[in-house]
Amino acid sequence: MRIKLSIVRCLVAVLLQGMFTFTQAQVAGCQAGKNALLLPPLYYNADNLRSDTFDILKYTINLEIGNATTKLIAGNTIVKFAPKMNNRTFIRLDLLKLIIDSVTENSNQLLYSYNDTILKVNFSAPKNLTDTSSIKVYYKGQPQGDASGWGGFYFDNNGGNQYAYNLGVGFAAKPHNYGRVWFPCFDNFVERSKYEFNITSDTARRAYCNGQLTSDVVNGLNRTRQWTMNNEIPTYLASVSVARYRQVNWSVNTLTGPKPIVLAGAATDTTGMKNGFVNLKTCINGFENYYGPYKWNRFGYCLVPFSSGAMEHATNISYPKIAIGNLLYEADLMAHELSHHWWGDNITCETPEDMWINEGMATYSQYMFTEWKYGKVNYNSAVKTSHDNLLHFLHLKEGGFRAISGIPHSLTYGDHVYKKGADVAHTLRGYMGDTAFFNAIKYTMLQNQYKSINSLQLRDLMQTASGQNLTDFFNNWVLAGGWPHFAIDSVKYVTVGTASVNAIVSLKQKTFGAPALYSNVPLEISFFKNDWSRVVRKVLMSGASATFTVNIPYSASYAALNYDSKISDATSSDSKVIKTATNINWILGKVYTQVTNKGADSSRVRIIHNYVKPDPFKSNPQNHRLSDQQYWDVEGILSPGFHSKITFYYDGNKSLGGTYSYLDTLLAKINGDSIRVFYRANAAADWQLVKHCVVVNSGLRNGFIVVDTMKLGQYTFGNSTDTATINSVKRNANVYRSAKLYPNPAKTSFKVEFEQLPAPGSVMTITDVSGKIVLSKAITEKLNSVEVGSFSKGTYLVKLEERGRILYSEKILVE
Template sequence: MKKNFFVLFFLFTIKLFSQIDALHYNIYIDSIDFDDQLIFCKTTITLDVGINEISEISFDLLSLEIDSVKCENTLCLYNYNDSTLNISGLFVDTVDITIFYHGHPTLDIGGWGGFYFSGDYAFNMGIGIDNIPHNMGRSWFPCIDNFTDKATYDYYITTEISKKAVCGGILIDSTFINLSTIQWHWHNPHPIPAYLASVSVGPYVVWKDTVQGINNIVPIEIYVPNSSLAKVPGSFQNLKSIFHIFEKYYGPYKWSRIGFVGVPFSGGAMEHAMNIAYPIACINGNLAYESLYAHELSHHWFGNLATCESAEEMWINEGWARFSEILYKEKLYGKEEANLLIKNLLSDVLKKAHKVDGGFYPLCDIPQNITYGTTVYDKGALIVNTLRNYLGDSLFFGATKYFLEQFAWSNASCIDIQESFEQYTNIVLNDFFQNYLYHSGTPHYRIDSFNVSHNNEINFIQLYTSQHRYGGDYLTEHDSIEVWLWGANKEMDSLKINTGLQNYFIGFHHAIAPIDVWIDPKQKTADAIINGYAFLKSISNHSIPNTNVIITPTYLEDSLLVFVEHHFIGPHQILKNHPIHRISPNHYWTIHLPYLDNNKVNLKISYNRSYPINIDPSDFYLLPTAASVDSLVLVYRKNSTEPWQIVNFTKTGNQVAGYLTTVNAKAGDYAFAISEPGQSNINDFDNTNYLQIYPNPTNDEFKIIVPTSGFIQIYSMIGDLIFEELIETEITYKILDKGTFLVRFIPCNNTKTFQKLLFVY
């Protein structure tokens, strides 16, 4: 509801204040001084200012020098503060404003984006990763530099005759200005935002081809230095196939040409419309960088054609472009290749995205300092993939094409995508968007237990599922997830079940009376579990990728099926008066061995107590490195209806990282724990000054004071971690629920952990 209100307000403000619309840019770079890294330019902007006369027009332009400004054909007044150019006059309807300027163009503050000089090359990269706003059209021409103002372009770039200028569009002509200089005129008839305008000047030759598109023959032009020309066919050998894949699933390519231009830049590529700036080093004759150009090409549907309305919704550009890498891999190399990529992305997102990006954020509201971060690209791709599996291919790709037609040459928000997909599919997607896009974190679904009863030879299956969330507290009322039912004779069937609410029950009839039920083994839903399965056929170590688990059969009658789940939440176990003092708050495993019979396996799970700066789940949260690893134990339960108990295990490794191994492992849940308070040097209910809480009891805010930096954790009495933060010396907090809570302090540099009870009334 809040979201809707926000959008209405936004449209309202646009109407009032932003009626100025750039229609067309004529950009002239009349001279480029490579020695002093200067450009001498004029840009004429054709604007629609609306029917009401206005007295000032503003453009974005970064740190260049203004020589003069003409409104229509007469000089007009302006002021310029190195970022905004304000032009005074009386403007109504359509006006042409010409700005004469020169200077040394700037780069993004972090170095990625802006206008570059490098040896014989001068070129722009239209996005600045660290600048806010990110749009960098303003680094080389005055413009309305945002994601929504779209205009057409003509470029007139003058170079010495040993160089060419390559711009986004079609080369109209090249004219000798004199014996030593030549002017290159490029025309782009398609409306684009200023960050997608482009120029690259250098000693280029061109590799040309054409491809038969759905609607027409599309020219392909790849501009490279002569030394790279022979490598183009090797590197781009699948370009046409990838183009056909995107046309098939996203709809016809609407642009005048497919274009790449090699640039001496190693930080990545930039999807300038029809003129993708592409690292010369990546044109190396082989396929190593294929997914890079596939990604940039796919932006000609997502980003360049339908553009995100705001930087906060950049997943519409970048999440879909990364998803396009998965899609082309699947269609070109097969599903296994694509699934591998999906699993690796999920592992990266769960382990690192919140570390790299500094927190868990909703995909539709990403802070601008991480617009181009892991959450937007990788989680964005996984959520697109999850939506695909949620709807099925036919509806998903139909809706994708429908959306791209609806928002072609325009802008879209998250709500626009949701509504467009709803219109096409006739499926209400509010639960999906709330769950995966409008709230931070990742859902965790689990089958806690299942039951099979038989009535007249018909199997009735009851599944008890639970839902938690990693990196947030939202719980969805509805989702749909694939499960596999395994029968006694190794027969298997997959079906989709509804999950929802914190604890959920479904019952259904099925031909298979399952002895084991797996949830989402193909990782079709981006939930907070990394899993993997394998058929073990030899007495050797089998690592299940990304799960931290190695399974080693010690006796095999035949092959053995194993399915491993690594859960990225704690096991939420009641611990009060329990012999296990403390259980891992942030992860555990489920090992499925449906046909174990007489086979025997060892289970080896790695621990890592590294200080959790860059990676999760770190076992630092269970047992800080300052305390001895001797306290770490392996615990087991058959399922979540049974209590945890310590299993026999051996420990290998060092104080920070190593393995706990149990022999003759059974199917069930495994977790790390601390068995006895004494073993872990936990100072229970400590009376010293190490952990002060006041007021205590409290009915409002309370303050926690500690003498050194460390983690504060607050647990409910059923063992749920309800608060955790790394603090320096103090924090003020408030718990809305009433009751008794356990406050734990884990100093970064001490050998003890301290805890106290907190009473809230």
């Protein structure tokens, strides 16, 4: 399922306070996958208990579905079941606020009670283990939507097409499963059943459901279409969509042979569907490569007039018609929903507390589609951009540093589940290596197909497949919140022979919101020569500090930790090759450089923004106070003669949308007048107040400091009353402090509005995540419109400059 951010923010406004604690089961690293499935449930869920009493074998749903005027359904559902215990005298089914006419078994009336939520049916005689029975529930009424606006049943005459459709979860519902709004069922994540749908409508409309169309009969003014789903699915994945649909038929070669692709939409939407799904076959091939064979009989997308996301109903994805024809949505919607046929539809989280298995892995699959179609560079860009946003704002938005497993009901569809779940999946790939990671996923899909799963069972299956012990990973990254932080403390080189050098590397670990230091984290150390070639060595890091000796073929000019960002720790970084004198916005590094001399040759520079406090002063006679929230590493190989200014931005404002907000709430608690920049060359040196800089106070608590000469080493902010070494302190006009940028996110255009006319010579530049300038224009008006319809989807930085001085900057998301 994919949802709009605005909906998520609404739903998580009321947060559960405090962190979750629970006992973590310990199992052997080589425990067999079959035994792993015998673990008790990780989280108690009363809704799952009925599935210990009865096995629901099949639902046969026979309904006449009305239109946007009547908004009614009427018919019956046959529930076929088998007891798991002897002497069962009744069964309880979920059914929400519909009118029950009768309940029968073999045409005999059964006694029942119904309170608008639970239907209790009394058997005429006790049911035992050897029995297989069917009851038929006759009902009618107006099916419910969810209080949040997301989920349930919808009627809509959009475009005169008389849509009637369901979305199988309700964000505000408890439980979230929402099969009960249109048929009586066991509405939980663990009960899986087969389905038959016999859906009747007027002849102008056609019904689409899960599985295979087995008949389409017109009888007078009515059309009845029968769909059969022989793969067992949970109730929330059961689907019906009725409208004046037309069908686009494609076929794709899969690992198990050719399979049909069914795209259903209104006649006016079919061209847009063809254009918007042009890369669907490529996506299918990619996911089969990563996750193994597609287990279902067909691929299906059904357009609905719902603008806040999509729903992964098995083989019949409900897809927002507003998004068709736009490739900007192909990763976030098309690929995300398709991937659920592995993550969510094939294997399903046992309880909503483990929703990251469904939604985190589907979000990660967006990145995997990007890599498959557009390459590893674009994959890394997407992962790193999301990771930076999570480090910056996630704990502020969702009430603390939470584990992705054990998430509270109010945050089931929040960013810990979707985005951090994906971030953790990326890190698990970095832990295991590509071959072991994807082979373990394929093994898990095979061993656990059409079954529910929890985090510990996922751990054990992946351990069994790979032979790797993943207990520490799941304890640290899945069952606990926050992040670790790793840094190089020192590197020494000792020559031991021809082309043989021992590199002695000391590492240290801090935490960002995590309850404890992490153990056995595989970290890559890259050793660069002056020609930028490198060798990579891997070490296992535990504890606050550790020293490793690795053999390399030369004394390196530069050593970098986690250069390829395979482990998502509490850092965000940009790496660039600088070939010309130019201005660069380091979006992930959160600085701005003005290269005035590129030097004799090109330079390789990496800037790391660290979301932890820097090391303390070794000696601090002037009683300076360092930031407890961030510091920077500037590292790399600089060409002789290279010179650049570097600008650091501070912001003590508490705004969830600001580029630098919340990062300096300690130092700029009242105002930013005393904020200064401190520097040290390495961990062995002490922090020194930076001389030759310009301090610009943009607002009461925000501004920036321009350092005249960028050096390799570490920088941080601190409070100091020493102004003797400051070149100048400037307070910029309200022209940029009060600027408004809207709408944000933007689809086709946005506006930047200044309270006063910017000074002559002011230029607006827009840069992408790589720092590339995609637009530059002179600003001569207070209200400025910018067209972004041709921009690639992603995050951009909008900047107003006057003679090299940055007056305003803000991020914008282009959708």
